[in-house]
Amino acid sequence: MSLKGAAAIVGIGELKPTKEPGNATALGLMAKVTAEAIADSGLEKRDIDGFFCGMAFADPGALYPASVAEVLGINPRTLNQVDIGGASPAGMVWRAASAIQSGMCSAVLCLVADLNRMGDQRVPVISTQREFEAPYGNIGANCGYAMIANRHMYEYGTTARQMAKVAVDQRANALKNPLATFNDKPLTIDDVLASRMIVDPLHLYEIVSPCTGGSALIVASPEVAKRTKHPPAWLLGAGEYSNHASITYAPSLTDSPVKPAAENAFKMAGVAHKDIDLVCPYDCYTITVLVTLEDAGFCKKGQGGPFAAEHDLTYAGDFPCNTHGGQLSFGQPGLGGGMSHVTEAARQLMGRGGERQVKNARLAYVNGNGGIMSEQVSLILERRS
Amino acid sequence: MSEYHKPLPKPSITSRPYWEAARKHELRLQRCEACKAFVYYPRDRCPHCFSDRLSWEPVSGRGKVYSYTIVRRASTRSFMEPYVLAIVELDEGPHLTTNIVAAPEQVKIGMPVRVHFDDVTPEHTLVKFAPA
DSSP: OOOTTSOEEEEEEEOOOBSSOTTOOHHHHHHHHHHHHHHHHTOOGGGOOEEEEOOOTTSOOSSHHHHHHHHHTOOOSEEEEOOSGGGHHHHHHHHHHHHHHTTSOSEEEEEEEEOSOOSSOOOOSSHHHHHHTGGGTOOSSHHHHHHHHHHHHHHHOOOHHHHHHHHHHHHHHHTTOTTOSSOSSOOOHHHHHHSOEEETTEEGGGBOOBOBEEEEEEEEOHHHHTTSSSOOEEEEEEEEEOOOSSGGGOSOSSSOTHHHHHHHHHHHHTOOGGGOOEEEEOOSBHHHHHHHHHHTTSSOTTOHHHHHHHSOOSTTSSSOBOTTOHHHHHOBOTTHHHHHHHHHHHHHHHTOOGGGOOTTOOEEEEEEEETTTTEEEEEEEEEOO | OTTOOSOOOOOOTTTHHHHHHHHTTOOEEEEETTTOOEESSOOSSOTTTOOSOEEEEEOOOEEEEEEEEEESSOSSTTOOSOEEEEEEEETTSOEEEEEBOSOGGGOOTTOEEEEEEEEOSSSOEEEEEEEO
């Protein structure tokens, strides 16, 4: 079995992230962005018969999907919450394709939204992490990624300047993205390295910024996709993998579960790395991009640093990467940060990249990453016209 | 005790022997009687072979720093001062999250360390490490 061509992304809704929640509610943002995505697809609300959502930290609850579906006024034939952290949005895409292929539904809403209400991060909700990690101050994601970065530098000689280059090139992309939170001024490597050290070796500008916002996709069957407004972004391949929850117990800090996820996606798609026109790897931190590009097979293991330094990662460059600015410049509206990689790949393939359009973009690689390199979802998307 | 504001472990039925040993300044880990693997954190079944025959064994308390970071700005206000967070690889194999009790600039990846019990309250002892 394969999901190759089983479904396509046909509609996108995405709110410009804001630092302050203002009067927004998570459910209100969900309704707003759903309306936007359905309108973008050209379908009607009554056409939506499948629903995958992520839970908002700002408004959590049990029996979540039905509760949100009720707020939206949709009656899904398939509904579920996808709970694989930042990989949830990418995970929704192949789950939607799978549900469509099985005949359960034909047009699936994939939805995430949240408020920036992180503040003083609470003790982990997972009991084993609360007991064995929190007492030592391993709280939040920063610490784990910092330890990955330090180990990567130790094993492979990766440098702070190489890591910073990711944030710099992605900022150049964000300058052409009206939806990006940080799109007013370019960054230099020196700017990144002069920003405040938060967790050695990661500086402030290498760390994602929590925001308020939300995004939604409509994933549709080939039949439904015939009557949508934009050229569909077809799912060609998908892969998923996880081998730890806490980074403490990961088999390796530098070899991530991206590898099996990406291998499966490329195998299903039947395409080669050289055929890929743009990549949208999850980028909660600069180091995440380097490890992902290595393990996804775009460069040799350990060579992510030199690769980023030697290639132009901008939309006009030789290796377009996170052409929306990545989460580092787009902002991280909860799980919407992870959705931004999917929306950007779809936009580019639909030819809707505006000033940052990658010329003749036909194939895109997307990676979603949950927790601290824990859950991984790789997708390959294609434009067929 | 009221002076200590950082999160404290709440032992479960499964993990209580680990924390009780720590209070006596002993490092004990579970070991699977079937496949002989050391198991950390405490489990009800061995994550390698799924045996439920897990016994508690004293271990060397020696290991090396697998990776670390100096947390200069923590995500929670209960950790105000910069501290060294590390993953230590014990000589017996398991990795654990801990603090290195040393000046931050002294800490290096690969550095040998030995266990350092920190009685943070009269009831709670944390398992930290110091340069060996």
